């Protein structure tokens with residue numbers, strides 16, 4: 001293996017590359033003093049909206065809040081059902097509960113994103129919204145999903161928290177539904193130096209409602225139309241994110257290159273499944289997730305760790321089997337595709353801090369250990 005250790009994540013890598021620009025941007029904001037909703041936030045909102053191709057952007061405190069506030073602003077609340085996937089990060093389902101609605105789950109297909117056929121079956125009389133999750137950076141099947149939701153007047157909030165810059169037939173993930181929610185958690189493809197989030201939408205009234213909800217119900221300092229929250233992106237985070245936004249495409253390319261190396265080396269292993277590449281849907285590889293037979297998964301991870309290769313599981317327990325969601329009434333067996341995946345998936349290190357030769361070494365180690373375990 002390499003002389004220097006492989007780290008699964010290295011959130012400070014971007015800072016080390018860009019420290020002069022980031023230091024200057026942060027110092028400027030420290031001196032300006034408009035720390036909350038300052039000019040830097042407006043600039044970043046405009047730059048992010050332009051890069052993604054959306055009309056409006058609203059900075060909020062986290063990806064979870066981006067989902068929650070977008071749902072509320074769209075009028076989703078008690079008595080409503082919101083459909084999402086069972087294999088997402090827990091925050092997606094929690095945002096639905098925060099809005100006062102009930103999460104309803106529909107299983108995923110082999111891409112591990114929402115299966116349109118199962119979504120069609122899950123839509124019922126109380127369904128008001130759908131949250132497709134662009135999991136691991138791969139856009140969900142948006143055309144098929146929108147073909148189901150539009151005729152029924154359902155709201156679509158895309159969970160693009162893992163998909164900054166991902167494209168579906170050339171269109172940016174997060175700009176295809178009524179709104180798209182992004183997280184700037186430090187390990188995301190575009191990461192802040194703390195928490196942060198953003199909603200993109202072409203609907204100006206929706207953007208205004210989210211902006212009001214995120215600041216005590218707005219619209220102005222001493223005028224509060226409704227009960228709101230304190231959920232704002234701050235100027236320091238926005239200043240750092242503005243610098244890093246200029247590098248998003250470069251770092252997404254580095255992830256794509258790393259994914260290609262993995263694909264080439266691991267293609268020769270029968271029984272090891274690589275991430276699907278559905279036509280027209282371009283992943284930004286927030287994670288590179290392989291699948292191996294369930295009994296081999298944990299032994300393989302242990303062997304890899306011994307060889308200096310850290311791995312993760314995104315996510316070991318589907319939403320419906322988490323204690324927090326026991327009240328939804330699902331049980332083991334409710335979502336067989338998501339449950340099978342949870343037992344088989346391994347996330348390999350993929351981010352931009354890793355060199356070509358490190359990825360080659362990881363891929364060869366995975367291949368070697370997988371073949372040894374298969375014998």
Ligand SMILES: Cc1ncc(COP(=O)(O)O)c(C=O)c1O
Pocket residue numbers: 062063064065088089091092133159161162182183184185195196197
């Ligand atoms: C798919 C998904 N949805 C929602 C979130 C929530 O984002 P945040 O951690 O910024 O609240 C995350 C991030 O962790 C995520 O990966």
